[in-house]
Amino acid sequence: MTATDTHRAIDAVWRIESPRLIAGLARIVRDVGLAEELAQDALVTALEQWPESGVPDNPGAWLMTTAKRRAIDHFRRNKRIDRKHQELGYELEARRGGAAADLDAALDDDIGDDLLRLMFTACHPVLSTEARIALTLRLVGGLTTEEIARAYLVSEPTVAQRIVRAKRTLAEARIPFEVPRGAERAARLSSVLEVLYLVFNEGYSATAGEDWMRPALCEDALRLGRILAELAPKEPEVHGLAALMEIQASRSGARIGPSGEPILLLDQNRARWDQLLIHRGLAALERAHELGGARGPYALQAEIAACHARARAPDETDWARIAALYDALAQVAPSPIVELNRGVAVSMASGPQAGLEVVDRLTAEPLLKGYHLLPSVRGDLLAKLGRFDESRAEFERAAALTRNARERELLLARAGAVATVRPRT
Protein backbone atom coordinates (compact mmCIF):
# COMPACT_ATOMS: atom_id res chain seq x y z
CA MET A 1 0.00 0.00 0.00
CA THR A 2 1.30 3.46 -0.81
CA ALA A 3 1.28 6.22 1.79
CA THR A 4 -1.79 7.75 0.14
CA ASP A 5 -3.57 4.39 0.16
CA THR A 6 -2.89 3.98 3.85
CA HIS A 7 -4.12 7.48 4.56
CA ARG A 8 -7.33 6.83 2.64
CA ALA A 9 -7.75 3.59 4.56
CA ILE A 10 -7.19 5.45 7.82
CA ASP A 11 -9.77 8.07 6.76
CA ALA A 12 -12.26 5.26 6.17
CA VAL A 13 -11.48 3.65 9.52
CA TRP A 14 -11.87 7.01 11.22
CA ARG A 15 -15.24 7.59 9.62
CA ILE A 16 -16.40 4.19 10.82
CA GLU A 17 -14.87 4.23 14.29
CA SER A 18 -14.88 7.86 15.44
CA PRO A 19 -18.52 8.20 16.54
CA ARG A 20 -18.34 5.07 18.70
CA LEU A 21 -14.93 6.05 19.99
CA ILE A 22 -16.01 9.55 20.96
CA ALA A 23 -19.25 8.25 22.47
CA GLY A 24 -17.46 5.65 24.60
CA LEU A 25 -14.87 8.17 25.76
CA ALA A 26 -17.54 10.78 26.51
CA ARG A 27 -19.18 8.40 28.92
CA ILE A 28 -15.88 7.84 30.70
CA VAL A 29 -14.67 11.44 30.87
CA ARG A 30 -18.16 13.00 31.05
CA ASP A 31 -17.22 15.73 28.58
CA VAL A 32 -17.89 15.62 24.88
CA GLY A 33 -15.19 18.18 24.03
CA LEU A 34 -12.51 16.31 25.95
CA ALA A 35 -13.68 13.03 24.44
CA GLU A 36 -13.18 14.39 20.96
CA GLU A 37 -9.74 15.72 21.82
CA LEU A 38 -8.67 12.34 23.15
CA ALA A 39 -10.08 10.63 20.08
CA GLN A 40 -8.22 13.06 17.83
CA ASP A 41 -5.00 12.35 19.76
CA ALA A 42 -5.51 8.66 19.09
CA LEU A 43 -6.00 9.43 15.40
CA VAL A 44 -2.75 11.41 15.29
CA THR A 45 -0.96 8.43 16.82
CA ALA A 46 -2.58 6.14 14.26
CA LEU A 47 -1.45 8.41 11.43
CA GLU A 48 2.07 8.20 12.81
CA GLN A 49 2.21 4.45 13.33
CA TRP A 50 -0.10 2.72 10.88
CA PRO A 51 1.69 3.71 7.68
CA GLU A 52 4.61 1.68 9.04
CA SER A 53 2.87 -1.11 10.94
CA GLY A 54 -0.24 -1.35 8.76
CA VAL A 55 -3.85 -0.88 9.82
CA PRO A 56 -4.46 -3.19 12.80
CA ASP A 57 -6.99 -6.02 12.62
CA ASN A 58 -9.25 -4.38 15.17
CA PRO A 59 -8.71 -0.67 14.56
CA GLY A 60 -11.56 0.37 16.88
CA ALA A 61 -10.07 -1.40 19.85
CA TRP A 62 -6.60 -0.01 19.05
CA LEU A 63 -7.94 3.55 18.92
CA MET A 64 -9.89 3.12 22.16
CA THR A 65 -6.90 1.70 24.01
CA THR A 66 -4.70 4.53 22.78
CA ALA A 67 -7.30 7.16 23.66
CA LYS A 68 -7.74 5.74 27.16
CA ARG A 69 -3.99 5.88 27.70
CA ARG A 70 -4.09 9.56 26.77
CA ALA A 71 -7.03 10.03 29.13
CA ILE A 72 -5.00 8.64 32.01
CA ASP A 73 -2.12 10.97 31.15
CA HIS A 74 -4.54 13.86 30.97
CA PHE A 75 -6.03 13.16 34.38
CA ARG A 76 -2.61 12.65 35.92
CA ARG A 77 -1.58 16.08 34.71
CA ASN A 78 -4.75 17.68 35.98
CA LYS A 79 -5.17 15.82 39.24
CA ARG A 80 -4.23 18.74 41.38
CA ILE A 81 -6.86 20.84 39.63
CA ASP A 82 -9.98 18.76 39.94
CA ARG A 83 -10.88 16.01 42.34
CA LYS A 84 -13.39 14.54 39.92
CA HIS A 85 -10.69 14.19 37.30
CA GLN A 86 -8.45 12.60 39.85
CA GLU A 87 -11.08 10.00 40.65
CA LEU A 88 -11.70 9.31 37.00
CA GLY A 89 -7.99 8.91 36.42
CA TYR A 90 -7.72 6.36 39.21
CA GLU A 91 -10.77 4.53 37.90
CA LEU A 92 -9.24 4.26 34.46
CA GLU A 93 -5.90 3.11 35.74
CA ALA A 94 -7.46 0.49 37.97
CA ARG A 95 -9.46 -0.94 35.10
CA ARG A 96 -6.43 -0.93 32.89
CA GLY A 97 -4.88 -3.58 35.13
CA GLY A 98 -6.69 -6.89 34.91
CA ALA A 99 -10.11 -6.14 33.63
CA ALA A 100 -9.26 -4.42 30.36
CA ALA A 101 -10.88 -7.09 28.22
CA ASP A 102 -14.01 -7.09 30.37
CA LEU A 103 -14.17 -3.34 30.16
CA ASP A 104 -13.98 -3.46 26.39
CA ALA A 105 -16.76 -6.02 26.28
CA ALA A 106 -18.89 -3.94 28.61
CA LEU A 107 -18.22 -0.89 26.47
CA ASP A 108 -19.31 -2.82 23.40
CA ASP A 109 -22.67 -3.60 24.97
CA ASP A 110 -23.11 -0.02 25.95
CA ILE A 111 -21.92 1.45 22.70
CA GLY A 112 -25.45 1.75 21.38
CA ASP A 113 -26.50 3.68 24.43
CA ASP A 114 -23.36 5.79 24.27
CA LEU A 115 -24.01 6.71 20.66
CA LEU A 116 -27.56 7.64 21.58
CA ARG A 117 -26.23 9.77 24.43
CA LEU A 118 -23.90 11.43 21.97
CA MET A 119 -26.72 12.21 19.54
CA PHE A 120 -28.88 13.73 22.24
CA THR A 121 -25.98 15.76 23.59
CA ALA A 122 -24.86 17.08 20.20
CA CYS A 123 -28.46 18.13 19.48
CA HIS A 124 -29.04 19.80 22.84
CA PRO A 125 -31.42 22.78 22.57
CA VAL A 126 -29.01 24.99 24.52
CA LEU A 127 -27.01 25.12 21.29
CA SER A 128 -27.99 27.16 18.26
CA THR A 129 -29.30 25.24 15.27
CA GLU A 130 -26.08 25.83 13.32
CA ALA A 131 -24.04 24.60 16.25
CA ARG A 132 -26.16 21.49 16.66
CA ILE A 133 -25.84 20.66 12.98
CA ALA A 134 -22.09 21.19 12.91
CA LEU A 135 -21.51 19.22 16.10
CA THR A 136 -23.76 16.34 15.08
CA LEU A 137 -22.22 16.01 11.63
CA ARG A 138 -18.78 16.09 13.18
CA LEU A 139 -19.16 13.85 16.21
CA VAL A 140 -21.89 11.47 15.10
CA GLY A 141 -21.53 11.70 11.35
CA GLY A 142 -17.75 11.52 11.36
CA LEU A 143 -17.52 14.32 8.80
CA THR A 144 -14.38 16.42 8.69
CA THR A 145 -14.59 20.15 9.29
CA GLU A 146 -13.79 20.63 5.62
CA GLU A 147 -16.64 18.39 4.51
CA ILE A 148 -19.10 20.27 6.70
CA ALA A 149 -17.82 23.63 5.44
CA ARG A 150 -18.19 22.53 1.84
CA ALA A 151 -21.69 21.21 2.46
CA TYR A 152 -22.86 24.48 3.98
CA LEU A 153 -20.84 26.80 1.77
CA VAL A 154 -19.02 28.46 4.64
CA SER A 155 -15.33 28.63 5.42
CA GLU A 156 -13.59 25.88 7.33
CA PRO A 157 -12.53 28.22 10.17
CA THR A 158 -16.17 29.24 10.57
CA VAL A 159 -17.21 25.63 11.09
CA ALA A 160 -14.25 24.97 13.38
CA GLN A 161 -15.23 27.98 15.49
CA ARG A 162 -18.83 26.86 15.63
CA ILE A 163 -17.76 23.48 16.94
CA VAL A 164 -15.34 24.91 19.51
CA ARG A 165 -18.01 27.27 20.83
CA ALA A 166 -20.59 24.51 20.90
CA LYS A 167 -18.36 22.28 23.01
CA ARG A 168 -17.63 25.16 25.35
CA THR A 169 -21.34 25.94 25.72
CA LEU A 170 -22.08 22.32 26.60
CA ALA A 171 -19.27 22.27 29.18
CA GLU A 172 -20.24 25.60 30.72
CA ALA A 173 -23.90 24.64 30.93
CA ARG A 174 -22.75 21.35 32.49
CA ILE A 175 -24.94 19.38 30.11
CA PRO A 176 -24.85 15.81 31.40
CA PHE A 177 -23.87 13.08 28.97
CA GLU A 178 -27.07 11.05 29.11
CA VAL A 179 -30.21 9.97 27.31
CA PRO A 180 -33.06 12.15 28.56
CA ARG A 181 -36.00 10.44 30.21
CA GLY A 182 -39.48 11.31 31.33
CA ALA A 183 -40.98 14.67 30.56
CA GLU A 184 -37.86 15.97 28.88
CA ARG A 185 -37.48 13.11 26.43
CA ALA A 186 -40.08 14.07 23.83
CA ALA A 187 -38.77 17.60 23.40
CA ARG A 188 -35.16 16.46 23.29
CA LEU A 189 -35.98 13.79 20.72
CA SER A 190 -37.76 16.44 18.67
CA SER A 191 -34.55 18.41 18.69
CA VAL A 192 -32.58 15.46 17.33
CA LEU A 193 -35.11 14.77 14.60
CA GLU A 194 -35.16 18.45 13.69
CA VAL A 195 -31.39 18.51 13.22
CA LEU A 196 -31.41 15.41 11.05
CA TYR A 197 -34.21 16.70 8.86
CA LEU A 198 -32.54 20.10 8.51
CA VAL A 199 -29.40 18.38 7.27
CA PHE A 200 -31.45 16.27 4.88
CA ASN A 201 -33.30 19.27 3.52
CA GLU A 202 -30.14 21.21 2.98
CA GLY A 203 -28.97 18.39 0.79
CA TYR A 204 -32.33 17.79 -0.86
CA SER A 205 -33.22 21.38 -1.73
CA ALA A 206 -30.10 23.40 -1.18
CA THR A 207 -31.08 26.85 0.02
CA ALA A 208 -28.18 28.61 -1.64
CA GLY A 209 -25.39 28.03 -4.08
CA GLU A 210 -25.11 26.72 -7.59
CA ASP A 211 -26.30 23.16 -7.18
CA TRP A 212 -29.92 22.46 -6.51
CA MET A 213 -29.07 19.35 -4.53
CA ARG A 214 -26.16 18.19 -2.47
CA PRO A 215 -26.64 14.43 -2.47
CA ALA A 216 -23.81 13.68 -0.05
CA LEU A 217 -25.64 15.60 2.69
CA CYS A 218 -28.83 13.63 2.01
CA GLU A 219 -26.83 10.45 2.35
CA ASP A 220 -25.35 11.63 5.64
CA ALA A 221 -28.76 12.51 7.04
CA LEU A 222 -30.23 9.23 5.83
CA ARG A 223 -27.44 7.30 7.45
CA LEU A 224 -27.88 9.12 10.76
CA GLY A 225 -31.63 8.58 10.57
CA ARG A 226 -31.13 4.85 10.05
CA ILE A 227 -28.67 4.72 12.93
CA LEU A 228 -31.19 6.46 15.18
CA ALA A 229 -33.89 4.01 14.12
CA GLU A 230 -31.68 1.18 15.37
CA LEU A 231 -30.77 3.01 18.58
CA ALA A 232 -34.31 4.08 19.48
CA PRO A 233 -36.50 1.46 17.78
CA LYS A 234 -39.55 2.04 19.98
CA GLU A 235 -39.96 5.69 18.99
CA PRO A 236 -42.52 6.00 16.19
CA GLU A 237 -41.43 9.43 14.98
CA VAL A 238 -37.89 8.17 14.54
CA HIS A 239 -39.23 5.66 12.04
CA GLY A 240 -41.49 8.36 10.60
CA LEU A 241 -38.50 10.57 9.87
CA ALA A 242 -36.49 7.67 8.47
CA ALA A 243 -39.43 6.82 6.21
CA LEU A 244 -39.77 10.42 5.03
CA MET A 245 -36.09 10.70 4.18
CA GLU A 246 -35.88 7.31 2.43
CA ILE A 247 -38.88 8.09 0.24
CA GLN A 248 -37.81 11.64 -0.60
CA ALA A 249 -34.29 10.43 -1.33
CA SER A 250 -35.75 7.83 -3.68
CA ARG A 251 -36.53 10.65 -6.08
CA SER A 252 -32.98 12.09 -6.17
CA GLY A 253 -32.11 10.49 -9.48
CA ALA A 254 -35.15 11.99 -11.18
CA ARG A 255 -35.06 15.52 -9.82
CA ILE A 256 -32.29 16.98 -11.93
CA GLY A 257 -32.35 17.40 -15.69
CA PRO A 258 -29.42 16.97 -18.08
CA SER A 259 -28.32 20.60 -17.67
CA GLY A 260 -28.65 20.55 -13.90
CA GLU A 261 -32.08 22.12 -13.93
CA PRO A 262 -34.61 21.02 -11.28
CA ILE A 263 -37.51 18.83 -12.42
CA LEU A 264 -40.73 19.13 -10.45
CA LEU A 265 -42.22 16.03 -8.92
CA LEU A 266 -45.11 15.78 -11.35
CA ASP A 267 -42.76 16.01 -14.33
CA GLN A 268 -40.24 13.45 -13.09
CA ASN A 269 -39.52 10.20 -14.89
CA ARG A 270 -40.78 7.78 -12.27
CA ALA A 271 -38.76 4.93 -13.72
CA ARG A 272 -35.83 6.71 -12.11
CA TRP A 273 -37.29 6.60 -8.63
CA ASP A 274 -35.22 4.23 -6.50
CA GLN A 275 -37.59 1.40 -5.65
CA LEU A 276 -35.27 0.00 -3.01
CA LEU A 277 -35.41 3.25 -1.05
CA ILE A 278 -39.17 3.41 -1.50
CA HIS A 279 -39.42 -0.13 -0.19
CA ARG A 280 -37.28 0.78 2.82
CA GLY A 281 -39.30 3.94 3.40
CA LEU A 282 -42.60 2.10 3.32
CA ALA A 283 -41.21 -0.50 5.73
CA ALA A 284 -40.11 2.23 8.14
CA LEU A 285 -43.52 3.87 7.84
CA GLU A 286 -45.11 0.53 8.68
CA ARG A 287 -43.00 0.35 11.84
CA ALA A 288 -44.13 3.85 12.80
CA HIS A 289 -47.75 2.82 12.35
CA GLU A 290 -47.28 -0.40 14.32
CA LEU A 291 -45.96 1.68 17.20
CA GLY A 292 -49.13 3.76 17.12
CA GLY A 293 -47.43 6.76 15.54
CA ALA A 294 -49.55 7.27 12.42
CA ARG A 295 -50.55 10.79 13.47
CA GLY A 296 -47.03 12.01 14.23
CA PRO A 297 -45.87 14.93 12.08
CA TYR A 298 -43.02 13.03 10.43
CA ALA A 299 -45.17 9.95 9.92
CA LEU A 300 -47.85 12.08 8.27
CA GLN A 301 -45.33 13.73 5.98
CA ALA A 302 -43.93 10.31 5.17
CA GLU A 303 -47.42 9.06 4.36
CA ILE A 304 -47.84 11.98 1.96
CA ALA A 305 -44.53 11.10 0.31
CA ALA A 306 -45.71 7.47 0.18
CA CYS A 307 -48.84 8.53 -1.72
CA HIS A 308 -46.62 9.92 -4.46
CA ALA A 309 -44.32 6.89 -4.31
CA ARG A 310 -47.23 4.49 -4.81
CA ALA A 311 -48.53 6.35 -7.90
CA ARG A 312 -47.01 4.89 -11.03
CA ALA A 313 -47.93 8.02 -12.95
CA PRO A 314 -48.93 11.56 -11.86
CA ASP A 315 -52.58 11.05 -12.77
CA GLU A 316 -52.75 8.07 -10.43
CA THR A 317 -51.93 10.26 -7.43
CA ASP A 318 -54.52 10.12 -4.68
CA TRP A 319 -54.78 13.88 -4.17
CA ALA A 320 -57.84 13.66 -1.99
CA ARG A 321 -55.91 11.47 0.42
CA ILE A 322 -52.96 13.84 0.33
CA ALA A 323 -55.23 16.80 1.06
CA ALA A 324 -56.72 14.88 4.00
CA LEU A 325 -53.23 14.07 5.31
CA TYR A 326 -52.34 17.74 5.15
CA ASP A 327 -55.54 18.46 7.10
CA ALA A 328 -54.30 16.08 9.80
CA LEU A 329 -50.80 17.58 9.67
CA ALA A 330 -52.27 21.06 10.03
CA GLN A 331 -53.80 19.89 13.30
CA VAL A 332 -50.73 18.29 14.88
CA ALA A 333 -48.05 20.55 13.45
CA PRO A 334 -49.72 23.67 12.09
CA SER A 335 -47.57 26.04 10.15
CA PRO A 336 -47.99 28.35 7.18
CA ILE A 337 -45.83 26.01 5.11
CA VAL A 338 -48.09 23.07 5.87
CA GLU A 339 -51.04 25.26 4.88
CA LEU A 340 -49.30 26.19 1.63
CA ASN A 341 -48.75 22.54 0.79
CA ARG A 342 -52.32 21.80 1.73
CA GLY A 343 -53.36 24.47 -0.76
CA VAL A 344 -51.45 22.71 -3.52
CA ALA A 345 -53.07 19.37 -2.67
CA VAL A 346 -56.53 20.96 -2.55
CA SER A 347 -55.92 22.54 -5.95
CA MET A 348 -55.04 19.13 -7.40
CA ALA A 349 -58.01 17.44 -5.76
CA SER A 350 -60.62 20.15 -6.26
CA GLY A 351 -59.31 22.56 -8.87
CA PRO A 352 -57.12 25.70 -8.91
CA GLN A 353 -59.81 28.04 -7.57
CA ALA A 354 -60.26 25.98 -4.39
CA GLY A 355 -56.49 25.82 -3.97
CA LEU A 356 -56.06 29.55 -4.54
CA GLU A 357 -58.62 30.28 -1.82
CA VAL A 358 -56.44 28.39 0.66
CA VAL A 359 -53.21 29.99 -0.56
CA ASP A 360 -54.55 33.55 -0.77
CA ARG A 361 -55.16 33.50 2.97
CA LEU A 362 -51.40 33.19 3.40
CA THR A 363 -50.31 36.28 1.49
CA ALA A 364 -50.28 38.40 4.65
CA GLU A 365 -48.51 35.73 6.70
CA PRO A 366 -45.32 37.28 8.09
CA LEU A 367 -43.51 33.93 8.37
CA LEU A 368 -43.81 33.41 4.62
CA LYS A 369 -42.63 36.88 3.69
CA GLY A 370 -39.33 35.80 2.17
CA TYR A 371 -40.43 32.32 1.17
CA HIS A 372 -40.18 31.91 -2.58
CA LEU A 373 -42.54 28.95 -2.79
CA LEU A 374 -45.57 31.03 -1.85
CA PRO A 375 -45.46 33.28 -4.94
CA SER A 376 -44.34 30.26 -6.95
CA VAL A 377 -47.46 28.30 -6.01
CA ARG A 378 -49.69 31.34 -6.55
CA GLY A 379 -48.09 31.86 -9.94
CA ASP A 380 -48.92 28.30 -10.90
CA LEU A 381 -52.53 28.48 -9.76
CA LEU A 382 -53.11 31.90 -11.36
CA ALA A 383 -51.78 30.60 -14.67
CA LYS A 384 -54.19 27.67 -14.51
CA LEU A 385 -57.01 30.16 -13.96
CA GLY A 386 -55.96 32.22 -16.98
CA ARG A 387 -54.86 35.21 -14.86
CA PHE A 388 -51.62 35.51 -16.78
CA ASP A 389 -50.40 38.98 -15.85
CA GLU A 390 -50.71 38.23 -12.16
CA SER A 391 -49.13 34.83 -12.68
CA ARG A 392 -46.05 36.24 -14.39
CA ALA A 393 -45.62 38.85 -11.64
CA GLU A 394 -45.74 36.12 -9.01
CA PHE A 395 -43.11 33.96 -10.74
CA GLU A 396 -40.84 36.99 -11.06
CA ARG A 397 -41.34 37.75 -7.38
CA ALA A 398 -40.50 34.15 -6.52
CA ALA A 399 -37.35 34.24 -8.65
CA ALA A 400 -36.17 37.33 -6.81
CA LEU A 401 -36.69 35.66 -3.44
CA THR A 402 -34.82 32.41 -3.92
CA ARG A 403 -31.11 32.28 -3.13
CA ASN A 404 -30.58 29.19 -5.22
CA ALA A 405 -29.36 29.86 -8.74
CA ARG A 406 -30.99 26.84 -10.33
CA GLU A 407 -34.31 27.50 -8.71
CA ARG A 408 -34.17 31.12 -9.92
CA GLU A 409 -33.58 29.99 -13.50
CA LEU A 410 -36.56 27.67 -13.30
CA LEU A 411 -38.85 30.38 -11.93
CA LEU A 412 -37.76 32.95 -14.52
CA ALA A 413 -38.37 30.37 -17.22
CA ARG A 414 -41.89 29.84 -15.93
CA ALA A 415 -42.48 33.61 -15.89
CA GLY A 416 -41.32 33.74 -19.48
CA ALA A 417 -43.52 30.83 -20.45
CA VAL A 418 -46.59 32.50 -19.00
CA ALA A 419 -45.81 35.69 -20.90
CA THR A 420 -45.97 33.78 -24.19
CA VAL A 421 -49.19 31.97 -23.33
CA ARG A 422 -51.17 35.16 -23.06
CA PRO A 423 -53.72 35.32 -25.83
CA ARG A 424 -52.82 38.18 -28.11
CA THR A 425 -55.49 40.70 -28.98
Add this chain to the structure above:
Amino acid sequence: MRFMVLVKADKTSETGVFPDGSDKLLAEMGKYNEQLMKVGVLLAAEGLHPTSKGARVKFSGAKRTVIDGPFTEAKELVAGFWLIQVKSKEEAIEWVKRAPNPMPGTESEIEIRQVYEEADFGELVAKVPEVFESERRFREGEDAKRKAAQQKTAKT
Protein backbone atom coordinates in the same frame (compact mmCIF):
# COMPACT_ATOMS: atom_id res chain seq x y z
CA MET B 1 -21.85 6.30 -3.04
CA ARG B 2 -23.23 2.83 -3.35
CA PHE B 3 -21.35 -0.39 -3.74
CA MET B 4 -22.49 -3.84 -4.68
CA VAL B 5 -20.52 -6.40 -2.73
CA LEU B 6 -20.51 -9.80 -4.39
CA VAL B 7 -19.71 -13.02 -2.60
CA LYS B 8 -18.11 -15.43 -5.03
CA ALA B 9 -19.43 -18.96 -5.03
CA ASP B 10 -17.44 -22.15 -4.62
CA LYS B 11 -18.06 -25.86 -5.07
CA THR B 12 -19.72 -26.16 -1.66
CA SER B 13 -22.09 -23.23 -2.03
CA GLU B 14 -23.02 -24.62 -5.42
CA THR B 15 -24.17 -27.89 -3.87
CA GLY B 16 -26.90 -25.99 -2.06
CA VAL B 17 -26.19 -28.11 1.00
CA PHE B 18 -25.30 -26.15 4.11
CA PRO B 19 -22.10 -27.76 5.45
CA ASP B 20 -21.28 -28.40 9.14
CA GLY B 21 -20.87 -25.22 11.09
CA SER B 22 -23.29 -23.32 8.87
CA ASP B 23 -25.47 -22.37 11.80
CA LYS B 24 -22.46 -20.68 13.34
CA LEU B 25 -21.77 -18.83 10.09
CA LEU B 26 -25.38 -17.77 9.74
CA ALA B 27 -25.29 -16.39 13.28
CA GLU B 28 -22.07 -14.50 12.59
CA MET B 29 -23.42 -13.18 9.30
CA GLY B 30 -26.57 -12.13 11.11
CA LYS B 31 -24.54 -10.17 13.62
CA TYR B 32 -22.49 -8.61 10.85
CA ASN B 33 -25.59 -7.54 8.93
CA GLU B 34 -26.96 -6.13 12.15
CA GLN B 35 -23.78 -4.11 12.52
CA LEU B 36 -24.17 -2.78 8.98
CA MET B 37 -27.76 -1.85 9.79
CA LYS B 38 -26.78 -0.16 13.03
CA VAL B 39 -24.42 2.16 11.22
CA GLY B 40 -26.96 2.97 8.54
CA VAL B 41 -24.83 1.53 5.77
CA LEU B 42 -26.85 -1.51 4.73
CA LEU B 43 -29.32 -1.15 1.89
CA ALA B 44 -29.82 -4.79 1.03
CA ALA B 45 -28.29 -8.20 1.73
CA GLU B 46 -29.33 -11.45 0.10
CA GLY B 47 -28.09 -14.96 -0.52
CA LEU B 48 -28.61 -16.62 -3.86
CA HIS B 49 -29.69 -20.20 -4.50
CA PRO B 50 -27.13 -22.32 -6.33
CA THR B 51 -27.07 -22.14 -10.12
CA SER B 52 -28.79 -25.52 -10.30
CA LYS B 53 -31.96 -23.53 -9.62
CA GLY B 54 -31.06 -20.80 -12.05
CA ALA B 55 -30.91 -20.18 -15.78
CA ARG B 56 -29.11 -18.13 -18.34
CA VAL B 57 -30.41 -16.42 -21.45
CA LYS B 58 -27.95 -16.19 -24.31
CA PHE B 59 -28.28 -13.21 -26.68
CA SER B 60 -27.03 -13.62 -30.25
CA GLY B 61 -28.43 -11.06 -32.66
CA ALA B 62 -32.15 -11.57 -32.53
CA LYS B 63 -31.77 -15.11 -31.19
CA ARG B 64 -32.45 -15.97 -27.54
CA THR B 65 -31.29 -19.27 -26.11
CA VAL B 66 -32.21 -20.40 -22.62
CA ILE B 67 -29.70 -22.55 -20.75
CA ASP B 68 -30.63 -24.13 -17.45
CA GLY B 69 -28.16 -24.34 -14.60
CA PRO B 70 -26.06 -25.66 -12.99
CA PHE B 71 -23.09 -23.85 -14.43
CA THR B 72 -19.44 -24.72 -14.06
CA GLU B 73 -16.53 -22.51 -12.93
CA ALA B 74 -17.92 -21.94 -9.47
CA LYS B 75 -15.42 -19.14 -8.79
CA GLU B 76 -17.05 -17.04 -11.52
CA LEU B 77 -20.48 -17.37 -9.98
CA VAL B 78 -22.16 -15.18 -7.39
CA ALA B 79 -23.47 -16.71 -4.17
CA GLY B 80 -24.78 -13.61 -2.48
CA PHE B 81 -24.55 -9.84 -2.31
CA TRP B 82 -24.76 -6.77 -0.19
CA LEU B 83 -25.73 -3.31 -1.38
CA ILE B 84 -24.13 -0.72 0.89
CA GLN B 85 -24.04 3.06 1.05
CA VAL B 86 -20.70 4.55 2.12
CA LYS B 87 -18.53 7.56 1.42
CA SER B 88 -15.66 5.91 -0.43
CA LYS B 89 -14.28 2.70 -1.88
CA GLU B 90 -11.90 2.55 1.09
CA GLU B 91 -14.85 2.55 3.47
CA ALA B 92 -16.47 -0.26 1.48
CA ILE B 93 -13.22 -2.23 1.66
CA GLU B 94 -12.95 -1.64 5.40
CA TRP B 95 -16.47 -2.97 5.94
CA VAL B 96 -15.92 -6.01 3.75
CA LYS B 97 -12.74 -6.85 5.66
CA ARG B 98 -14.86 -7.04 8.82
CA ALA B 99 -17.27 -9.57 7.35
CA PRO B 100 -17.02 -13.18 8.53
CA ASN B 101 -15.42 -15.47 5.96
CA PRO B 102 -18.43 -16.43 3.83
CA MET B 103 -16.89 -19.83 3.04
CA PRO B 104 -15.34 -20.86 6.35
CA GLY B 105 -12.55 -23.39 6.22
CA THR B 106 -11.67 -22.47 2.65
CA GLU B 107 -10.42 -19.44 0.79
CA SER B 108 -13.09 -17.20 -0.59
CA GLU B 109 -13.39 -13.96 -2.46
CA ILE B 110 -15.67 -10.97 -2.20
CA GLU B 111 -15.77 -8.44 -4.98
CA ILE B 112 -16.62 -4.77 -4.53
CA ARG B 113 -18.19 -2.81 -7.38
CA GLN B 114 -19.35 0.80 -7.41
CA VAL B 115 -22.95 1.36 -8.47
CA TYR B 116 -23.67 3.93 -11.18
CA GLU B 117 -25.67 6.89 -9.93
CA GLU B 118 -27.92 9.02 -12.13
CA ALA B 119 -25.37 11.82 -12.04
CA ASP B 120 -22.82 9.47 -13.63
CA PHE B 121 -24.99 9.31 -16.71
CA GLY B 122 -25.12 13.09 -17.01
CA GLU B 123 -23.17 13.51 -20.24
CA LEU B 124 -24.90 10.59 -21.87
CA VAL B 125 -28.35 11.89 -21.05
CA ALA B 126 -27.57 15.30 -22.51
CA LYS B 127 -26.53 13.67 -25.76
CA VAL B 128 -29.55 11.43 -26.30
CA PRO B 129 -32.64 13.32 -25.16
CA GLU B 130 -34.74 11.45 -27.67
CA VAL B 131 -34.23 8.25 -25.67
CA PHE B 132 -36.18 9.81 -22.86
CA GLU B 133 -38.64 11.36 -25.27
CA SER B 134 -39.50 7.93 -26.61
CA GLU B 135 -39.63 6.62 -23.04
CA ARG B 136 -42.13 9.32 -22.23
CA ARG B 137 -44.24 8.63 -25.32
CA PHE B 138 -44.14 4.92 -24.55
CA ARG B 139 -45.35 5.54 -21.03
CA GLU B 140 -48.10 7.83 -22.25
CA GLY B 141 -49.17 5.17 -24.71
CA GLU B 142 -49.21 2.53 -22.00
CA ASP B 143 -51.13 4.86 -19.68
CA ALA B 144 -53.73 5.51 -22.40
CA LYS B 145 -54.11 1.78 -23.07
CA ARG B 146 -54.47 1.06 -19.39
CA LYS B 147 -57.07 3.80 -18.95
CA ALA B 148 -59.08 2.47 -21.88
CA ALA B 149 -58.94 -1.01 -20.39
CA GLN B 150 -60.04 0.31 -17.00
CA GLN B 151 -62.97 2.11 -18.55
CA LYS B 152 -63.94 -1.07 -20.33
CA THR B 153 -63.94 -3.12 -17.13
CA ALA B 154 -65.74 -0.33 -15.30
CA LYS B 155 -68.50 -0.48 -17.83
CA THR B 156 -68.93 -4.24 -17.66
